[in-house]
Amino acid sequence: MITPKALLLDLDGTLLESEKLWFIAEQRLMSRYGHSWTVEDQRHCVGGPLSRVADYMELHINGAQSSTIIGAELLHEVGSLFESEPIQWRPGAQALVRQAHELKIPTVIVTASWRLLLDSVMSRMSETVGEFTLSVAGDEVNNSKPHPEPYLSAAAGVGIAIEQCLAIEDSHTGTLSAVNAGAKVIAVAHMQPIEIPGAVILKTLEGQDVESLWMLVNN
DSSP, X not given: OOOXXXXXXXXXXXXXXXXXXXXXXXXXXXXXXXXXXXXXXXXXXXXXXXXXXXXXXXXXXXXXXOHHHHHHHHHHHHHHHHHHSXXXXXXXXXXXXXXXXXXXXXXXXEOSSOHHHHHHHHHXXXXXXXXXXXXXXXXXXXXXXXXXXXXXXXXXXXXXXXGGEEEEEOSHHHHHHHHHHTOEEEXXXXXXXXXXXXXXXXXXXXXXXXXXXXXXXXX
């Protein structure tokens, strides 16, 4: 079996069906400031990082609050939802991670979400698929997605050359980060269209496995 040396995985929208929770949190926050929040607003913000979302929200409410405070409030809202809601995996993601662990392939979560949010769900995820090898959060790098640093940091953390890593993303921002880092990239486009040279675009991970995905990115 020919497989990648490491699996680098985005969290929100790729592993977990958590974009719904972000949408609820964003709506609640904007409602407190007397503004609506649409699906189009969410699509604009998919992939983060938090600073970009908070800046957009500050403009959305005409500067009624600073992006720093907005970011902190959004973290609180999303964190509460992450802790209270059950884990919901994206189609095919749970089986893929479980297979990687069975094959002893290192798995790294690479997310623009902050460590506070990541830790609130990662232990519960591990209960069903086994322990992840490493994780890289958005507040632990100098440059978050779409900069390549998060993926380069992930590969370095497990001691694997980035070209031997398979990255899986769902956003334009994250896909750019992974492609520019030099990883082999699968992008599962379900909330926004992704057309980035160097990435293989799929509609779902369902029906795929580690070997089939690796073959797709190496054709």
